[in-house]
Amino acid sequence: MIVLGIETSCDETAAAVVLRAPEGQGRILSSVVLSQDAHAIYGGVVPELAARAHVDRLDDVIATALDEAGLDLAGVDAIAATAGPGLIGGVLVGLTTAKALAMATGKPLVAVNHLEAHALTARLTDGIAFPYLLLLVSGGHTQIVRVDGVGRYRRLGTTIDDALGEAFDKTAKLLDLGYPGGPAVEAAAAKGDPGRIPLPRPMIGRPTPDFSFSGLKTAIRQEAERRAPLSPADVADLCAAFQSSICAVIADRVRLALGLFRDSAPGIDPVLVVAGGVAANRAIAARLAETTAKAGARLVVPPPVLCTDNGAMVAWAGAERLALGLSDDLDVAARARWPLDAEAEPLVGYGRLGTKV
Ligand code: KG4
Ligand code: ZN
Numbered sequence: 001m002i003v004l005g006i007e008t009s010c011d012e013t014a015a016a017v018v019l020r021a022p023e024g025q026g027r028i029l030s031s032v033v034l035s036q037d038a039h040a041i042y043g044g045v046v047p048e049l050a051a052r053a054h055v056d057r058l059d060d061v062i063a064t065a066l067d068e069a070g071l072d073l074a075g076v077d078a079i080a081a082t083a084g085p086g087l088i089g090g091v092l093v094g095l096t097t098a099k100a101l102a103m104a105t106g107k108p109l110v111a112v113n114h115l116e117a118h119a120l121t122a123r124l125t126d127g128i129a130f131p132y133l134l135l136l137v138s139g140g141h142t143q144i145v146r147v148d149g150v151g152r153y154r155r156l157g158t159t160i161d162d163a164l165g166e167a168f169d170k171t172a173k174l175l176d177l178g179y180p181g182g183p184a185v186e187a188a189a190a191k192g193d194p195g196r197i198p199l200p201r202p203m204i205g206r207p208t209p210d211f212s213f214s215g216l217k218t219a220i221r222q223e224a225e226r227r228a229p230l231s232p233a234d235v236a237d238l239c240a241a242f243q244s245s246i247c248a249v250i251a252d253r254v255r256l257a258l259g260l261f262r263d264s265a266p267g268i269d270p271v272l273v274v275a276g277g278v279a280a281n282r283a284i285a286a287r288l289a290e291t292t293a294k295a296g297a298r299l300v301v302p303p304p305v306l307c308t309d310n311g312a313m314v315a316w317a318g319a320e321r322l323a324l325g326l327s328d329d330l331d332v333a334a335r336a337r338w339p340l341d342a343e344a345e346p347l348v349g350y351g352r353l354g355t356k357v
Contacts, residue, residue: 005315008094009086016311051089080318084335138276139165157209192240
């Protein structure tokens with residue numbers, strides 16, 4: 001089965017062609033990701049600019065993906081597109097394009113949940129079996145989820161305020177390190193002393209594997225204001241302290257989640273899959289390797305290009321759904337919000353803006 005996948009839910013315009021063999025192995029035939037650069041001067045993604053850039057570039061990106069796979073539309077069995085959650089203008093561009101292609105070719109359409117696409121990527125790259133534990137850490141999401149099957153998710157923990165990538169981006173903005181902030185903070189942290197400036201380690205020890213990063217953000221701002229003007233060493237030490245706090249928090253939360261996973265799936269050796277842009281952070285990856293090794297669990301981190309937003313994960317999620325006989329009508333709606341686990345209680349009341357799902 002050969003699926004064209006389209007991703008436009010944030011600031012990457014992406015398309016890919018993925019093959020799924022009858023026994024379930026996957027192969028990426030092409031993957032084109034165009035990161036939009038129009039947002040950097042604003043220090044964050046501007047939804048209207050993103051949607052417009054998707055309109056301008058998506059047709060070319062799809063044509064290139066087909067070309068690189070050595071196919072035309074006739075060689076594709078189905079069209080999959082992210083239908084949410086995400087910035088609704090962008091989602092509409094990708095989904096509407098997919099609908100038009102499906103209608104014109106008579107091929108099935110699959111409306112993919114972007115989070116499900118992240119969640120299933122490790123089955124494409126490493127062929128892992130259900131159930132497994134997923135740590136999803138991106139600019140918009142921070143969740144620990146038990147993945148029981150396609151369409152079957154149990155959220156064990158989430159953030160009650162900022163997403164982890166957002167915390168990296170806000171720290172970078174505060175310290176004038178540019179956008180996106182994750183790689184810049186990681187680079188500065190490598191030169192700093194994590195022990196000089198003490199920062200809080202929020203949520204450590206809490207009985208559910210949830211996260212909170214807004215207090216940490218406030219603490220950094222206060223430390224930065226107290227030391228202004230900041231020397232390069234101050235910036236490096238603040239980044240190092242921030243990253244070290246994040247690593248400690250993640251280790252604690254993941255340790256707890258692995259215990260919950262073992263309790264809920266006795267006899268199954270836990271596998272932790274990490275997805276989302278923050279998975280590219282080497283300090284976090286190293287700490288996760290240590291935590292999973294101590295807990296007797298296997299760690300699977302797909303390559304960075306498949307951890308950040310891309311079309312291959314969408315095509316693959318589409319292929320997994322099609323293999324189960326699942327596809328969508330042409331009137332399927334785009335969704336700004338679309339939790340993986342519809343039954344998870346929102347953690348409203350914690351953060352100022354409520355929960356993020
Ligand atoms: O998954 P992603 O590409 O987009 C979505 O948010 O869906 O994730 C982007 C996020 C940004 O917040 C970026 O700062 C963060 O991932 N990120 C990192 C690193 N590389 C990217 N955070 C920490 N360390 C990194 N090396
Ligand atoms: Zn994403």
